[in-house]
Amino acid sequence: MTVLIAIPARYASTRYPGKPLVALKGPDGEKTLIRRSWEAAMAVRGADRVVVATDDDRIRDHAMGFGAEVVMTSSDCQNGTERCAEVAAKLPGFDIVVNLQGDAPLTPAWFIEDLVAGLRANPAAEIATPVLRCEGRMLAKLLEDRRNGRVGGTTAVFGAGGRGLYFSKEVIPFTGQTFGDEDPTPVFHHVGVYAYRPAALAAYPAWPTGPLEKLEGLEQLRFLENGRQVLCVEVQAQGRQFWELNNPSDVPVIEAMMAEMA
DSSP: OOEEEEEEEOSOOSSSTTGGGOEEEETTEEEEHHHHHHHHHHTOTTOOEEEEEESOHHHHHHHHHTTOEEEEOOTTOOSHHHHHHHHHHHSOOOSEEEEEOTTOTTOOHHHHHHHHHHHHHOTTOSEEEEEEEEEHHHHHHHHHHHHTTOOOOEEEEEOGGGBEEEEESSOOSOOOOOOOTTOEEEEEEEOSEEEEOHHHHHHGGGSOOOHHHHHHTOTTHHHHHTTOOEEEEEEOOTTOOOOOOOSTTHHHHHHHHHHHHO
């Protein structure tokens, strides 16, 4: 099966305008968010092609400057999945299309490799996405962000065989337990990566935005609201920390995590 990785990146983010071009300092120097996300995609084994998908000339010029292939997409795309659907239509022939969102530079290569393997092994699933069991420290950070009115990440609940039941920016399921920093918890952090079969991806833009997607602002809920099976693939951190860049306050958090990884 051939695999295309598309990295959606838009400049006009509601919460953080210009986010893809934000500089992140790491042990290897200062690089933009989109460059670090592209480098994460390039490290994935088994990927046949990697492209940056954008509607912004500034992002295009910057990405081409560090060697990325760029596919220009419409400014009418409501989210990364719609942008990936445009890319897949322009670059047909791939068996699996991966959406590595441009705000997840800490995504380990094996997250995507496990995700693709999970989709290959489950013919009934049309979309797959990784989930990471939270340790106590991660759960505490998610809860702290919500108490302070910030979205620190998305959580997922799933049933037998990894079938996705719901995704939320609230911390679900509820647990009143106390956990140590390294203790496993029943809460799973949804990792912002998707693998689609082309037919499901092509159908997505024609579906109306449902009430749950509108409320949560989560694109994957459109698949659930239209009866499509979303496979949650549990991945292992292997000692790595994971965080997405959603707010300006996440920049020092991610920089600290990169320093620890050095």
